Amino acid sequence: MSDTIGFGIIGTGSIADFHASAIAKARGAELRAVTSRTWERARAFAKKNGVEAERDLATFLARSDIDVVMVATPSGAHQEVAVPALQAGKHVLCEKPLEITLDRIDRMVEAARFSGRILGGIFQSRFGTGAAAVKDAVLRGRFGNLALCSAYVKWWRTQEYYDESYWRGTWDLDGGGALMNQGIHTVDLLQWIAGMPVEVSAYTATHAHTGIEVEDTASASLRFEHGALGVIEGATSCYPGFAKRIAISGGRGSAVLEDDDIVTWEFDQELPEDQSIRDGKASSGLKGGASDPRAISDEGHRLHVEDMVKAVKYGSEPHIPPEEGKKAVAIIKAIYESAELGRSVKIAT
Numbered sequence: 594m595s596d597t598i599g600f601g602i603i604g605t606g607s608i609a610d611f612h613a614s615a616i617a618k619a620r621g622a623e624l625r626a627v628t629s630r631t632w633e634r635a636r637a638f639a640k641k642n643g644v645e646a647e648r649d650l651a652t653f654l655a656r657s658d659i660d661v662v663m664v665a666t667p668s669g670a671h672q673e674v675a676v677p678a679l680q681a682g683k684h685v686l687c688e689k690p691l692e693i694t695l696d697r698i699d700r701m702v703e704a705a706r707f708s709g710r711i712l713g714g715i716f717q718s719r720f721g722t723g724a725a726a727v728k729d730a731v732l733r734g735r736f737g738n739l740a741l742c743s744a745y746v747k748w749w750r751t752q753e754y755y756d757e758s759y760w761r762g763t764w765d766l767d768g769g770g771a772l773m774n775q776g777i778h779t780v781d782l783l784q785w786i787a788g789m790p791v792e793v794s795a796y797t798a799t800h801a802h803t804g805i806e807v808e809d810t811a812s813a814s815l816r817f818e819h820g821a822l823g824v825i826e827g828a829t830s831c832y833p834g835f836a837k838r839i840a841i842s843g844g845r846g847s848a849v850l851e852d853d854d855i856v857t858w859e860f861d862q863e864l865p866e867d868q869s870i871r872d873g874k875a876s877s878g879l880k881g882g883a884s885d886p887r888a889i890s891d892e893g894h895r896l897h898v899e900d901m902v903k904a905v906k907y908g909s910e911p912h913i914p915p916e917e918g919k920k921a922v923a924i925i926k927a928i929y930e931s932a933e934l935g936r937s938v939k940i941a942t
Contacts, residue, residue: 594679595705595794595891596621596701596934597621597622597623597656598621598622598623598660598901598902598905598906599607599623599659599660599661600616600622600624600625600626600655600657600659600660600661600662600898600901601624601625601626601627601653601661601662601663602624602626602627602628602638602662602663602665602883603627603628603653603663603664603665603666603670603674603678603916604629604636604664604665604666604667604674605627605629605635605637605638605665606665606667606758607629607701607886608665608688608706609638609663609665611889611891611894612663612665612679612688612894612898613638613642613746613836614891615891615894615895615898616663616898617642618891618895618937619898619899620776620896620899620902621899621902621903621906622898622899622901622902623736624642624644624655624658625644625645625646625656625658625659625692625827626639626644626646626647626653626658627639627642627645627646627647627910628646628647628648628650628653629646629653629821630666630876631811632646632648633650634745635647637807642919644651648697650677652672652835653679653761654677654678654851655681655803655848656678659683660683660684660905661683661684661685661686661901662674662675662684662685662686663686663688663920664678664687664688664729665688666718667760667766667767668688668689668690668692668693668767668768668773668774669692669760669762669763669765669766669768670700670766670800671687671688671690671691671692671695671697671701672692672697672700672701673736674699675687675701675704675712676698676701676704677700677710679704679705679710679772680704680707681726682708682710684710684711684712684713684715684901684904684905685705685710685713686710686713686714686715686897686898686911687701687710687712687713687714687823687918688715688900689714689716689770689778689781689921690714690773690777690918690922691714691775691915691917691918691919691923692768692795692922693766693767693768693769693773693922693924694922694926695819695919695922695923695926695941698915698918698922700914701915702915703864708746709774711901711904711905711909711911712714712886712914712915713897713901713904713911713912713913713915714911714914714915714917715894715913715914715919716777716778716781716782716913716917716918716921717778717854717892717893717894717896717897718779718781718782718805718893718913719781719782719785719907720892720893720896720897721835721852721893721913722852722853723850723853723855724786724850724855725787725850726837726855726857726870727786727810727839727848727850727916728785728786730841730846730848730860731786731787731841733789735845735846735849736842736844736845736846736847736860737842737843737845737862738819738820738842738843738844738912739787739817739819739820739821739842739843740821740823740842740843740844741784741820741821741840741841741842742783742788742815742817742821742822742823742825742840742841742842743778743783743815743824743839743840744778744779744780744783744823744824744825744826744837744838744840745824745825745826745835745837745838745839745840745878745900746771746775746783746826746827746828746837746838747777747778747828747831747834748771748776748828748829748831748834748835748882748883749808749809749830749831749832749833749834749835749883750775750801750829750886751912752801752802753767754829754886755802755804755805756804757936761774761805762802762804762805762806762848763805763806763807763809764806764807767807769805769807769925769929770797770799770805770807770808770811770828770829771807771808771809771810771828772808772809772811772825772827772830772925772928772929773807773922773925774849775827775829775882775920776811776825776827776828776925777921777925778837778922779837779838779839780921780924780925781917781920781921782827782839783823783825783839783920784921784924785917786841787817787821787823787841788817788819789817789818789920789923789924789940789942790816790817790818790823790940791816791817791818791937791939791942792816792817792937792938792940793813793815793816793862793875793905793927793928793931793937793938793940794813794814794931794936794937794938795810795811795812795814795927795928795929795931795932796811796813796873796932797811797812797928798810798838798874798933799830799927800830800935801830801832802824802829802830808932809828809829809830810827810828810830811823811824811826811827811828811932812825812826813826813884813931815927820855821843824895825928833883834883835883836851836852836854836883837851837852837883838850838851840857842937845860845861845862846859846860846861854873855870855871855873858870858871867936875914885934896912897913900912923940923941923942924940926938926941927940927941
């Protein structure tokens with residue numbers, strides 16, 4: 594295998610720009626080609642990035658210089674390109690969510706298993722050093738018995754954000770609204786840090802946008818297997834938009850994470866590293882797009898690309914294996930089910 598891993602991108606929406614930038618900056622990776630359902634957009638994207646455009650998926654997947662396919666199509670169209678890519682012998686790194694239903698994710702997982710190729714998901718917030726510090730404190734038992742584990746994504750999106758794209762705000766291709774599209778990063782981070790909740794009771798609403806099928810506001814109460822309770826709030830209806838927030842509290846300590854900055858870090862037993870964490874030395878600087886989806890860094894995507902290069906070269910597991918990528922979708926689907934049924938529901942595992 595060459596020292597350089599060849600990448601190809603399927604899809605030319607706004608997130609594809611971050612993928613292309615991340616590949617250009619990543620060690621051991623090179624962007625080779627792009628394809629899209631719209632030839633003119635594929636050609637323009639290819640010209641901008643100095644690569645070739647392919648008119649159709651079959652021709653794209655037949656290229657021997659592509660080792661990894663980056664899936665950047667609308668959320669509810671991931672399976673349609675990821676499965677053929679895996680069957681063609683390509684590894685796949687898929688933008689969040691892996692897919693919008695658990696069944697569709699399972700089909701992708703089966704395709705990866707039968708092909709022997711790697712399927713990885715993108716949740717760049719897990720690369721945050723602040724998030725890792727909070728998770729480590731949970732694993733070390735510093736919080737004592739966990740009491741409240743909550744996530745808040747009070748973001749803002751304009752009406753134009755939904756109007757400019759045919760798929761945003763639809764059940765078929767977006768899979769949901771403020772939770773499935775925007776809040777999913779923080780939902781994933783909450784379960785990664787605190788563990789999977791087992792039951793949820795939720796409400797959803799649409800307050801600030803018209804012409805969309807899905808929620809722009811959601812609130813859910815959680816119960817975790819270890820006994821803690823919690824809340825997930827997700828919105829694109831909260832002007833002007835605020836940093837995503839995770840709060841973990843227990844009988845021996847509390848921590849609050851805003852984006853990847855630790856803003857609260859208090860425990861009953863002080864350790865030597867605690868003051869440096871409070872001084873901000875545990876933050877990676879990864880930021881979210883609280884009011885502008887393009888106001889994010891490509892650093893998390895770059896780390897994902899380099900992680901995939903390593904996985905392909907050495908046969909290691911990707912940073913977000915599909916079983917992990919599935920968890921946040923399971924939580925969000927349970928929230929939608931609870932809101933529709935008007936009662937609490939168990940979360941699929």
